[in-house]
Amino acid sequence: MPEGWQKISEALLRCNSCGFCMAGCPIYKVTGIEWAVARGRLALIRSVLDGELRLSELAEPLFNCLACNGCLDHCPPGVLTDEIILEARAELVKERGQSWIQRLIFHRLLPNPSRLKKATRLLSWLQASGLRTAARGLGLTRLMGDAGRAERILPPTPLGRALTGVPAPRPERPSYRVAYFVGCAGANLTPQVAQAAVRVLNRHGVEVVVPDFVCCGMPPYTYGDVESALGLARKNVELARSLQVDAIITTCASCGSLLKRYPDLLAEDPERSAQANALANKVRDISEFLVDIGLVPEMGALRHRVTYHDPCHLGRFQKVTGQPRQILQSIPGVEFVEMAESNMCCGAAGSYSLGHYDLSMKVLARKLENVARTGADLLVTCCPACSLQLAHGVREHGLKVRPTELVELLDRAYRAA
Numbered sequence: 001m002p003e004g005w006q007k008i009s010e011a012l013l014r015c016n017s018c019g020f021c022m023a024g025c026p027i028y029k030v031t032g033i034e035w036a037v038a039r040g041r042l043a044l045i046r047s048v049l050d051g052e053l054r055l056s057e058l059a060e061p062l063f064n065c066l067a068c069n070g071c072l073d074h075c076p077p078g079v080l081t082d083e084i085i086l087e088a089r090a091e092l093v094k095e096r097g098q099s100w101i102q103r104l105i106f107h108r109l110l111p112n113p114s115r116l117k118k119a120t121r122l123l124s125w126l127q128a129s130g131l132r133t134a135a136r137g138l139g140l141t142r143l144m145g146d147a148g149r150a151e152r153i154l155p156p157t158p159l160g161r162a163l164t165g166v167p168a169p170r171p172e173r174p175s176y177r178v179a180y181f182v183g184c185a186g187a188n189l190t191p192q193v194a195q196a197a198v199r200v201l202n203r204h205g206v207e208v209v210v211p212d213f214v215c216c217g218m219p220p221y222t223y224g225d226v227e228s229a230l231g232l233a234r235k236n237v238e239l240a241r242s243l244q245v246d247a248i249i250t251t252c253a254s255c256g257s258l259l260k261r262y263p264d265l266l267a268e269d270p271e272r273s274a275q276a277n278a279l280a281n282k283v284r285d286i287s288e289f290l291v292d293i294g295l296v297p298e299m300g301a302l303r304h305r306v307t308y309h310d311p312c313h314l315g316r317f318q319k320v321t322g323q324p325r326q327i328l329q330s331i332p333g334v335e336f337v338e339m340a341e342s343n344m345c346c347g348a349a350g351s352y353s354l355g356h357y358d359l360s361m362k363v364l365a366r367k368l369e370n371v372a373r374t375g376a377d378l379l380v381t382c383c384p385a386c387s388l389q390l391a392h393g394v395r396e397h398g399l400k401v402r403p404t405e406l407v408e409l410l411d412r413a414y415r416a417a
C-alpha cells in the first residue's frame, strides 16, 4: 500500500462511527447530509480502501469539507478528520493532476511574491477600469460558475489604492526585534491591516523587519499539492535561518497555523527539520505576542459594542482564543459580547467559495445570524480570509455591523490616546 494510503488507513481506524461529530460540522448543519459530516466522509474513504469505490468518485465529499476540524471538538477518540481529508486530496491530485489555474497559482505565482503582486495589480486595474462592474452587468462572472460569483468577496474598492507597501520604521530603543510574516493575502488584499500591525508593534517598542518570505504554502497544501507546499516551506525555512529576531509575527491565522506545522511537514527532510523547528518555535500570532510582552495601557476610548469571530486556524488549530478577547477587553469604552458558536467556521476556509460558493454563503449566513443576535456594531476577527468573507456577508445581507481586524481596532485605540 502506498505511504499516503497507509497513513489514511491507520488514521481511519480511530473512528468508531459514533456520529458525535454532527454537532460541530458547519456543512452538516446547513445541509443535513450524512456524507457531509466527518463520519460519512470517513466511511466513504474507507470504501475506497475496501475497493468498493474509486477515489475519483469522492472528489465532492473530499473538496466540500472546510477542513475546519469543527468535528474534532466533539470527537471522543480525537480523529483528525482534516488530516485524513487532506491526505486523500493529495492522493486524488496524484491520480488526476491539477487544473491549469491551480498550476499557474501554485507553481508560478505563490513562489514569486513580485509576480503575485503584479497579478494583484492587474486585478486592481480591472476593478478601477470598470471592467469588473461591466463583466458583472453582462452576466459574464456568472458564466464562470462559483469562482465568478466568488469575485464579489474581494473588496469593492480598487485594490491598487491600498497597495502602498508595509512601512517598517525603527523605534529609538527597541525592546524586541521581530520579523513580520505578512502573508499573500495580507500583502495584497488587506495591506491596511499590515500597516496597522507595524504601527502597533512600534508603539510597543518593537522593531519590525519585513523579510521576503514567500507564501506559507497553505493554498497548495489544502488543495492536495503537497510538493508545492513543501517547496514554499523550504524557502521560508531557508530565509528564516539568517534572521536575528526574537519572534516571527503573523496577522494571518492560516499562515501562523501552517508555519507552526512546518516541523511536521519537513520531518522527513533531514537537512531542514531542525531549521523548521527553530522557525516554528518563533512564530506568534500578533495577539499572542502582545499579551506575552504586555499591552501598552495608554489607549483612547472607543465606544463600541464588539463581538469576536474565532478563525478556525487561530482558535482551533493554534489554540489562541483568550488573547484576542483579552486585548478587546483592554480597550477603554469597548463593551465585549460573546456570540453563539463563535468558533464555528464562517465558510471562508481560505478559498472555499471559489468551488462551493452557495455552501460557503449558507455557512456564512448562520454565522451572521449569530453576530446579529449580539447587537454588536463591530465584528472583530484575526484573519484576512475571514475578514473578507464577513465583510462580503455584511454587504450582501445589509447588516449594520462593521467587520474589522483586531489589530486595526487596537491601532485606532492607540491613535486616539
Ligand code: SF4
Pocket: 014, 015, 016, 017, 018, 019, 020, 021, 022, 038, 039, 042, 071, 074, 075, 076, 077, 078, 079, 081
Ligand atoms: S465523532 Fe469522531 S469517532 Fe465519532 S463518528 Fe465522528 S469522526 Fe468518527
Ligand code: SF4
Pocket: 024, 025, 026, 027, 028, 036, 037, 038, 041, 064, 065, 066, 067, 068, 069, 070, 071, 072, 081, 082
Ligand atoms: S473538517 Fe469541518 S467541514 Fe469537514 S467534516 Fe469536519 S467539521 Fe465538517
